[in-house]
Amino acid sequence: MPSPRRNVEGRPLGASASSSSSGGGGGGPGSPTHGGGGGGSSSSSSSSSSRFEFQSLLGSRGSGADPTCARLRLSESPVHRRGSFPLAGAGPSQAPPPPLPEEDRMDLNPSFLGIALRSLLAIDLWLSKKLGVCAGESSSWGSVRPLMKLLEISGHGIPWLLGTLYCLSRSDSWAGREVLMNLLFALLLDLLLVALLKGLVRRRRPAHNQMDMFFTLSVDKYSFPSGHATRAALVSRFILNHLVLAIPLRVLVVLWAFILGLSRVLLGRHNVTDVAFGFLMGYMQYSIVDYCWLSPHNAPLLFALWNQQ
Numbered sequence: 533m534p535s536p537r538r539n540v541e542g543r544p545l546g547a548s549a550s551s552s553s554s555g556g557g558g559g560g561p562g563s564p565t566h567g568g569g570g571g572g573s574s575s576s577s578s579s580s581s582s583r584f585e586f587q588s589l590l591g592s593r594g595s596g597a598d599p600t601c602a603r604l605r606l607s608e609s610p611v612h613r614r615g616s617f618p619l620a621g622a623g624p625s626q627a628p629p630p631p632l633p634e635e636d637r638m639d640l641n642p643s644f645l646g647i648a649l650r651s652l653l654a655i656d657l658w659l660s661k662k663l664g665v666c667a668g669e670s671s672s673w674g675s676v677r678p679l680m681k682l683l684e685i686s687g688h689g690i691p692w693l694l695g696t697l698y699c700l701s702r703s704d705s706w707a708g709r710e711v712l713m714n715l716l717f718a719l720l721l722d723l724l725l726v727a728l729l730k731g732l733v734r735r736r737r738p739a740h741n742q743m744d745m746f747f748t749l750s751v752d753k754y755s756f757p758s759g760h761a762t763r764a765a766l767v768s769r770f771i772l773n774h775l776v777l778a779i780p781l782r783v784l785v786v787l788w789a790f791i792l793g794l795s796r797v798l799l800g801r802h803n804v805t806d807v808a809f810g811f812l813m814g815y816m817q818y819s820i821v822d823y824c825w826l827s828p829h830n831a832p833l834l835f836a837l838w839n840q841q
């Protein structure tokens with residue numbers, strides 16, 4: 533005599549559909565309510581086999597069902613899907629579940645990536661909170677806060693833009709104008725790209741940050757990436773490549789960029805990853821500026837206009 537057909541928890545399907553809260557008819561992982569688009573198939577599960585119910589879950593992926601739920605089930609019980617162990621209470625007559633389609637097997641990998649990313653973010657939040665020692669006047673390093681805020685202004689966009697425009701207006705050599713014109717282009721490009729990315733990512737600033745920054749744009753309520761860090765990396769790479777400086781001054785430029793980035797975390801303005809990514813982004817932005825270098829040859833109009841003034 534064939535054994536009764538059961539659901540994944542080993543309950544006889546016909547008997548449990550209406551009475552059990554965790555079987556095929558209840559709110560458990562295999563239920564139609566949880567299964568979204570698979571509900572149509574599963575609601576008739578009282579008369580079908582557990583294999584059919586199982587297949588309906590896989591099938592729901594392609595039928596507009598909630599893909600999150602489908603993925604959840606796959607990662608919850610990978611052993612069942614591989615057929616390595618018999619289901620609890622499954623009868624000997626039950627056929628082994630079909631092998632996973634390739635796309636479903638690959639779906640298991642992002643969860644490992646997700647776990648790794650979530651762990652990194654947790655470490656980031658924990659470390660950033662620990663390092664936010666100047667976040668307020670009453671913080672452990674609160675007395676250094678004014679110095680950190682001075683550093684903040686040294687990397688702000690306004691002084692850099694105004695300073696570059698002023699130097700451009702005073703410059704009397706073509707070579708000087710060319711470099712300053714490109715610095716202006718670099719600063720504007722940086723502002724644009726950072727604003728775009730901040731608006732896209734929309735990561736909130738750390739909870740311990742006091743929003744008392746000097747002149748911000750609306751996107752500056754977001755923290756990823758740090759605009760000060762991108763500017764610090766971009767400007768310092770620019771200066772090192774286009775200004776002839778003695779070694780101690782070169783070291784000072786690099787130190788300034790590094791301490792400016794660090795100060796963003798100490799002030800509680802940013803998480804560590806905002807600053808780390810900001811440094812990387814600023815470094816790469818310089819490569820764009822270098823590649824598109826404006827000169828009287830490739831932007832004659834710009835320089836001719838300047839000559840008219």
Ligand SMILES: CC(C)=CCC/C(C)=C/COP(=O)(O)O
Nearest residue numbers: 689690747748752758759760761
């Ligand atoms: C208004 C102008 C010209 C620049 C805004 C500069 C600014 C406030 C950037 C934000 O930096 P963080 O992302 O490091 O906090």
